Amino acid sequence: MALERTADPDEVRRAVRAWQAEGLTVGLVPTMGALHEGHLSLVRASVAECDRTVVSIYVNPAQFGEGEDLQEYPRRLDEDCRVAEQNGVDLVFCPTDRVMYPQGHATFVVQERLTEVLEGAFRPTHFRGVLTVVCKLFNIAPADRAYFGQKDFQQTVVVRRMVCDLNIPIRVRVMPTVREEDGLAMSSRNECLTAREREQASCLSRALVEARRVYEGGRTDAGALREAMRAVIAAAPLARPDYVEVVDHETLEPVSEVTDRAVAVLAVRIGRTRLIDNMPFGPSASD
Numbered sequence: 001m002a003l004e005r006t007a008d009p010d011e012v013r014r015a016v017r018a019w020q021a022e023g024l025t026v027g028l029v030p031t032m033g034a035l036h037e038g039h040l041s042l043v044r045a046s047v048a049e050c051d052r053t054v055v056s057i058y059v060n061p062a063q064f065g066e067g068e069d070l071q072e073y074p075r076r077l078d079e080d081c082r083v084a085e086q087n088g089v090d091l092v093f094c095p096t097d098r099v100m101y102p103q104g105h106a107t108f109v110v111q112e113r114l115t116e117v118l119e120g121a122f123r124p125t126h127f128r129g130v131l132t133v134v135c136k137l138f139n140i141a142p143a144d145r146a147y148f149g150q151k152d153f154q155q156t157v158v159v160r161r162m163v164c165d166l167n168i169p170i171r172v173r174v175m176p177t178v179r180e181e182d183g184l185a186m187s188s189r190n191e192c193l194t195a196r197e198r199e200q201a202s203c204l205s206r207a208l209v210e211a212r213r214v215y216e217g218g219r220t221d222a223g224a225l226r227e228a229m230r231a232v233i234a235a236a237p238l239a240r241p242d243y244v245e246v247v248d249h250e251t252l253e254p255v256s257e258v259t260d261r262a263v264a265v266l267a268v269r270i271g272r273t274r275l276i277d278n279m280p281f282g283p284s285a286s287d
């Protein structure tokens with residue numbers, strides 16, 4: 001089937017409803033485009049598990065704060081659609097800002113507690129933007145399953161919380177982080193790194209690997225793991241950490257003892273680019 005592409009929410013809803021009326025299941029993969037192997041792993045999971053796959057491509061201004069990289073964020077819709085089609089996507093929803101936030105738009109999804117820590121502490125309006133757009137996408141494309149990446153761990157936690165709290169009838173699936181050869185988690189933002197920054201950017205994943213090594217060596221106090229991660233990052237001269245933590249996978253509260261509920265999380269600025277990464281200590285729950 002050829003790929004359809006539309007900026008019209010009504011067309012998307014009609015298509016999803018029509019497929020479901022035929023008894024077909026539908027997967028939704030929300031993205032901001034500049035598709036890479038990380039995104040494609042979600043697409044492939046959806047294509048494998050669902051009869052039809054919708055990908056949304058929208059750089060959502062509401063989730064960027066003042067002075068963040070909204071203008072610089074890479075955009076290449078035509079190429080993304082080609083890649084989407086090659087990977088079995090049925091429909092791409094690529095709305096404009098006017099469609100998503102028309103004049104007079106005044107409703108936002110605000111979540112307490114979970115959005116105030118980690119990323120939320122450094123990007124106070126970020127999750128309000130994320131949850132608003134994800135909720136809108138779930139209404140526009142009322143799919144059976146929605147696919148998110150473990151790479152944005154806190155996002156998976158707050159989206160699951162919203163789906164539960166607002167009784168949204170969609171199953172959230174979380175797929176493992178896809179990495180470059182040196183361990184750097186794939187991200188559209190990696191394109192913004194200079195060659196020297198790119199080299200040092202592997203300190204995030206190296207810090208996580210070091211945390212696992214220390215843990216597997218028998219240390220379960222989170223303080224020791226935090227110190228081990230900080231030391232790896234401190235050895236990269238261009239890296240400035242925003243936070244380096246070990247938190248509970250559901251409450252996001254810092255833990256003192258590492259169990260299989262713990263996740264190591266970090267955010268590091270490398271030059272002007274801010275990167276995040278994480279590593280669950282337990283089996284990462286996919287749904």
Ligand code: AMP
Nearest residue numbers: 031032033038148149151152177178186
């Ligand atoms: P984005 O376009 O950055 O908003 O990402 C769209 C979706 O792709 C989110 O659910 C991300 O968590 C997921 N994603 C981004 N990078 C990766 C990666 N390296 N591995 C797995 N999923 C990813």
